Each structure stands twice: as C-alpha cells, then as structure tokens.
Amino acid sequence: MALYTQESIERVKEAADMVEVVSPRAELRRVGARHVGLCPFHDERTPSFSVNAESKLYHCFGCGEAGDVIHFVETTEALDFPAAVEVLAERYGVELRRENEDPEAEQRRRRRERLLVVVERAAAYYARLLWGSAEARQAREYLAGRGLEEHVLREFRVGYAPEAWETLTAAALRSGLTAEEVTAAGLGQHGRRGGLIDRFRGRIMFPLADPRGRVLGFGARAMSEGQRPKYLNTSENELYHKGRQLFGIDRARAPAARGGRIVVVEGYTDVLALHQAGLREAVAIMGTALTQDQMSELGRAASTVFLALDADRSGEEAMVRAARQASGRGVELRVVRMPPGTDPAELIATEGAEAFAGRLDAAVSVPEFQVHRVLASADVETARGRDRALAELRPLVALTPERSVTRDELVRLVASRLDVPPDYVGTGARARA
Numbered sequence: 001m002a003l004y005t006q007e008s009i010e011r012v013k014e015a016a017d018m019v020e021v022v023s024p025r026a027e028l029r030r031v032g033a034r035h036v037g038l039c040p041f042h043d044e045r046t047p048s049f050s051v052n053a054e055s056k057l058y059h060c061f062g063c064g065e066a067g068d069v070i071h072f073v074e075t076t077e078a079l080d081f082p083a084a085v086e087v088l089a090e091r092y093g094v095e096l097r098r099e100n101e102d103p104e105a106e107q108r109r110r111r112r113e114r115l116l117v118v119v120e121r122a123a124a125y126y127a128r129l130l131w132g133s134a135e136a137r138q139a140r141e142y143l144a145g146r147g148l149e150e151h152v153l154r155e156f157r158v159g160y161a162p163e164a165w166e167t168l169t170a171a172a173l174r175s176g177l178t179a180e181e182v183t184a185a186g187l188g189q190h191g192r193r194g195g196l197i198d199r200f201r202g203r204i205m206f207p208l209a210d211p212r213g214r215v216l217g218f219g220a221r222a223m224s225e226g227q228r229p230k231y232l233n234t235s236e237n238e239l240y241h242k243g244r245q246l247f248g249i250d251r252a253r254a255p256a257a258r259g260g261r262i263v264v265v266e267g268y269t270d271v272l273a274l275h276q277a278g279l280r281e282a283v284a285i286m287g288t289a290l291t292q293d294q295m296s297e298l299g300r301a302a303s304t305v306f307l308a309l310d311a312d313r314s315g316e317e318a319m320v321r322a323a324r325q326a327s328g329r330g331v332e333l334r335v336v337r338m339p340p341g342t343d344p345a346e347l348i349a350t351e352g353a354e355a356f357a358g359r360l361d362a363a364v365s366v367p368e369f370q371v372h373r374v375l376a377s378a379d380v381e382t383a384r385g386r387d388r389a390l391a392e393l394r395p396l397v398a399l400t401p402e403r404s405v406t407r408d409e410l411v412r413l414v415a416s417r418l419d420v421p422p423d424y425v426g427t428g429a430r431a432r433a
C-alpha cells in the first residue's frame with residue numbers, strides 16, 4: 001500500500017474543490033460562508049448537511065457524519081485512504097510523493113505500473129476490435145442476442161480477441177513492450193515452436209478491473225462451438241488474482257456505497273444486464289465459491305450483501321461459511337431465491353427489472369434459506385429421517401440471533417414440520433453452539 005508524505009496529502013486537500021466533490025451527492029446552496037444541502041448519508045427533508053469550502057470539512061447535524069474531503073471520497077466511493085488520496089490527486093493534478101520507499105519496493109511498484117499499462121493497452125485494443133472488426137460480427141450478434149446494448153458494453157469495455165495466433169503480442173512487441181512483459185501481464189504465452197502467441201484468441205473479452213477501474217486481467221468467453229475451455233481467465237500473475245476479483249466492482253462501488261447494498265451474481269452478462277436495467281450495484285464472482293478476499297471487498301462496498309446465485313451451485317457449506325465471515329465483519333448477508341437453472345440476466349429478460357427488485361426485497365438470511373432447504377428435502381415420514389433433519393437444522397437455527405423473532409419463527413416452523421416440541425430445536429441449539 002502506498003504511503004504518501006503528509007505534505008502531499010495537504011497539497012491534495014488544498015487543491016480539491018470541496019463543493020465540486022460533494023455536489024454530485026448533495027445539492028448544495030450557499031449560506032454565508034457555508035454550503036448546505038440534504039445529507040447524502042441519511043434520509044431527511046430539511047437540510048442539515050453543511051460543507052465548508054474553505055476548510056474542506058463537512059458535517060451533518062442530523063446523523064453526525066463528518067470529516068474532510070478525503071474522508072468524504074473514502075465514504076461515498078468505498079475506497080481506502082490511499083486510494084481516495086490518489087483519486088483526488090489525479091482529479092486535481094497533484095503529484096504525490098511517497099514516504100521514503102525502500103529501493104526494492106520502488107522497483108516492484110514501477111514494474112507493477114508498467115504491467116498495468118500493458119493490460120490497459122490490451123483492453124483498449126480488444127474494445128476497438130469488438131466494434132471495428134468484421135471478424136467480431138458473431139461476437140456482436142451474440143451479445144445483442146443476450147439483450148445487451150452497446151452503451152453498456154462500451155461502459156464495461158467489453159472487447160474481442162481475434163482468432164489469429166499473434167495479433168496482440170505482435171502489436172505489443174511493435175509498440176516497444178518486451179516478450180517478458182507481455183507474458184507477465186498474462187496476455188502472451190510460448191507456443192509449441194517456442195515463439196510468443198496470444199493467450200486469448202477468438203473470444204469475447206471482459207476486462208477485470210480493481211475497485212478503481214484499473215484493468216488487471218480478463219475473463220474470456222469462447223466464440224465458436226467446440227472451443228475449449230468455454231471460459232478462459234488470465235492466469236494468476238503479479239497483477240491478477242482470481243480469488244480477489246469481482247467483475248464490475250469498479251462500476252458498482254459508488255452506487256453500492258450510496259444504496260448500502262451490493263448484489264452478487266455468477267456471470268459477466270448478469271452484471272451487464274442488471275446494470276442496463278438500472279441495478280448498478282451488481283458484481284460477479286464468475287463461477288467460483290465466495291472467497292474471504294471477495295467477502296472483505298464486498299463488506300467494504302456495502303453493509304448488506306445479496307447473493308443472487310444459482311442455489312444448486314453455491315453450495316450449502318460455502319454459504320454458511322460466508323455468512324459467518326460476513327457477520328464477523330458486521331456485514332449482513334441475504335440470499336435471493338432464484339428459480340433453479342435460471343440466472344439474473346434471464347430473469348430480467350423474462351420477468352423484467354421490477355420483478356427482480358421484488359426478489360431482492362424478499363431475500364432471506366442464510367439460516368432461513370438453509371432451514372427451508374433442509375425441510376424441503378427432509379424425510380418426515382420416519383423417526384430416523386426426522387432426527388437426521390433435526391440434527392442438521394439445530395446448528396442453522398443457532399446461527400440466528402438469540403431471542404430474535406427470526407429465531408422464534410424458525411423454531412416454530414421446524415417444530416411443527418418435524419412434529420417435535422419447540423425446545424428440541426431451540427435448547428439443543430444453544431447447548432451445541
């Protein structure tokens with residue numbers, strides 16, 4: 001993590017226009033030396049949010065939120081401190097100085113910056129080809145067939161990698177990059193004859209960016225029948241780590257911070273379809289089980305995380321584990337009931353955006369979701385089946401807060417379905433927890 005000199009940070013604060021930074025989030029009106037408006041952090045009808053353009057401080061007399069311009073960017077855009085400083089420095093043209101960095105760290109950082117340029121150029125190149133090349137016609141048709149509009153595809157910088165063996169690598173080498181850099185950035189690999197060939201060929205390219213929008217790698221979908229694998233990712237490298245990645249986090253971050261929620265889906269086109277339907281706080285985990293790293297990124301973005309995953313695929317244990325991780329971080333996890341075998345993109349296409357929003361409203365906690373699932377498949381005809389279900393259900397019920405209505409309702413539901421006294425469900429849970 002980059003650490004900037006206090007002097008750099010002061011210069012960023014000095015250069016930033018506080019009113020300009022706040023304005024997209026709150027309509028401000030000048031009152032004497034201050035600017036006031038409706039608070040972006042809580043719901044209100046009379047303005048109690050006050051900004052001082054001179055000292056670059058804000059304060060809400062309603063909810064108590066307060067801080068400086070950097071803190072405002074941290075909170076409203078879900079960025080950590082160094083990233084907020086970087087965003088403002090870039091916007092107001094301030095050159096940042098680092099606290100004395102050891103030479104090795106400096107070397108690593110410079111290499112990383114260089115590789116980021118390589119991947120960034122590749123993203124621009126692939127995006128140009130999707131719209132400009134005749135070969136990409138089938139890819140454009142496929143995306144249009146999924147109901148995705150050009151403006152959304154452009155916003156997410158979706159691209160196309162041509163079928164030839166070395167289009168990208170040849171262009172990269174011509175532009176002065178080295179073979180080692182192209183390979184290290186995950187874009188080239190050595191072919192059977194030893195030469196450098198493109199890793200991605202004949203595929204739709206989805207750029208995978210970090211929360212600030214810097215492209216780290218790609219997810220690529222095969223375009224022709226029989227092309228394997230159907231989905232190919234950048235391999236793990238210095239920039240890209242699959243277990244940390246959330247597709248769309250750069251676009252979802254600000255709306256998630258504003259709305260206090262973020263929606264997790266499986267695939268790229270789900271994110272694009274939701275975004276197009278106005279639900280911008282969506283990210284994809286791309287077919288993997290939710291990792292700790294992803295969970296903490298989600299928790300930084302919003303306090304409530306909705307899982308809109310295919311129920312059969314997300315796995316019971318993984319979900320319970322995720323719920324524990326989430327509650328340890330003060331994040332609420334909610335499960336969206338999805339019809340088996342359908343994804344959010346299809347749901348939006350068939351039921352419309354409002355029906356999907358309704359599913360979000362009806363989302364349940366992980367224990368509730370799992371209890372219903374166990375009950376649905378339990379063998380309630382035999383004593384053995386009911387005992388087995390009871391053993392499975394007790395720890396799930398124990399995940400709910402003690403003395404809560406949620407627990408009470410689950411206890412009663414389980415007791416009535418298994419035809420046992422309620423304390424078989426509740427007491428046992430407490431004894432085991």
Ligand SMILES: [Zn+2]
Nearest residue numbers: 039042060063
């Ligand atoms: Zn407030």
